[in-house]
Amino acid sequence: MSAAQPILEVRDLCVSHGKVEALHHVSLKVEAGQIVTVIGPNGAGKTTLLSAIMGVLPHSRGEIAYLGHAQGEIEVERMVAQGMTLVPESRALFGEMSVEDNLLLGAFMRHRLGHRDEHATMERVFGIFPRMKERRAQMAGTLSGGERQMLAVGRALMAKPRLLLLDEPSLGLAPLIVREIFRIVADLKKSGVAVLLVEQNARAALQIADYGYVLETGEVAIEGSSDQLQDDPKVIESYLGLGGKH
């Protein structure tokens, strides 16, 4: 643990869907410049966790501190304005708009706050995803699965986030593309972006993460550095399968 303040600290978080409590007393931390992953089976509450941190879902108990400030009631717009961006599992692209317009809208909040650097940022995003530059005039709805994920991540980067929340970026993608996406996520760390990565593909996630949490039925079952988790017999048995650490 570094002495600096964590960029995100979730304490004792409870979230309910109607009468069903989906998250029970979850606590986690993301330090500046870290990749932290949350792994676990389907239905463990991983997506719910990200939605609550972003303010898409309200939480019933607990506290979320971002950049050292307790947030109280969370509003999506305020979190975006403070440099937190979520790439949801559905990607939530604007299908009937061009790749370029999708990217521009990623900078909407920065533009509203008076920054006028969206074109320079777009060139940087094109540097990371050259294929998006080739397809800039194409409608987002016509892209392939991998390209859609690249666009979703690229659009999130247009907001110049300090903390990027990624929900299942590997979902439905071919292994080669998964590897490329994870390489890019690992590279983001070098440019100072902290990442909270939710994944079912535990092996790929732990390879690039600094720290990990295993979420089971709405509770943190195991946590530790990614090296510890990759050696943990329970994690190996349930999530990594035969072979364990590579």
Added chain:
Amino acid sequence: MDFQIALLLGQDGITNGAIYALLALALVLVFAVTRVIFIPQGEYVAFGALTLAALQAGKLPGTLWLLLGMGIAVAAIDLALAVKRGTARRIPGIVGWNIVYPAALTALLWLIKPAELPLAAQVLLALAVVVPLGPMVYRLAYQPLAEASVLVLLIVSVAVHLTLVGLGLLFFGAEGSRTPAFSEGNLEIAGFTIGGQTIWVVIASLVLIVTLYQLFERTLYGKALRATAINRVGARLMGISTTMAGKLSFLLAAAIGAFSGILIAPITTIYYDTGFLIGLKGFVGAIIGGLASYPVAAAGAVLVGLLEAFSSFYASAFKEVIVFTLIIPVLLWRSLTTRHVEEEE
């Protein structure tokens, strides 16, 4: 029917069709962004025309009191929320838009004599009174129910419509009004006369449609509105708030409605409740476009205008029946040809 009469009816149909097209575009916009079927759209038509007529008659329009009253109501709610949430930085904006602006406009209209101003200035003043009512109606009636179903929002629309028509009767009385034409004279082409105001209506509608297109294609805020219509969740994650998008679309709808009313006020006598029927014909156009396609909605609205004009010649007693019956085959055709697509959340 000879050629002369056909041309006359065609001219009539295109003039009305242009107005219906503007209203159809506003209805599609509001529905796409907020899922509200905006029945009160026509009230802005009547308010725009009657506010202009009141200014020209040297009276303070009743819509001004509505603006002041709704401004106070919006400010009271938003100030209470700002204090509760500790967002003091929002207070100047709330007071400025909802209290200071209506008060300043009232003072201005009271001090200057709008009746003696040139027409363009009178039009701008009428728009300045009516257009801000759009976002205020959104704030008071729809924003608290932004997550409600389309049906609930439709019921709210009926309530807003009835309220505004009632207020219209209170403000302007049962008497109709007509304003002077924008310019004197007619245009003669090959022995055929085209009314001066017809040319104004058609050109102004085309300019407005092109402006709207540019707004949606070129500006970031226009793109933000389209994005909200395509994927509400995705738009929120970009920081485009549902409230901002709602207010912006209602602002545009009010502007389109009020401007349409001002355009047709020299051609037809406008009563406090005339807007409803005009708005409904725009709605038929919007339905032809499936409440989704702007170009089809506009074309459909022009078709409604032409159909109305020609049926008024052949079967004038049934002209409204014919126009509204058009909805039935259109709905049948749409339900048979379009696949229902679940909204992506």
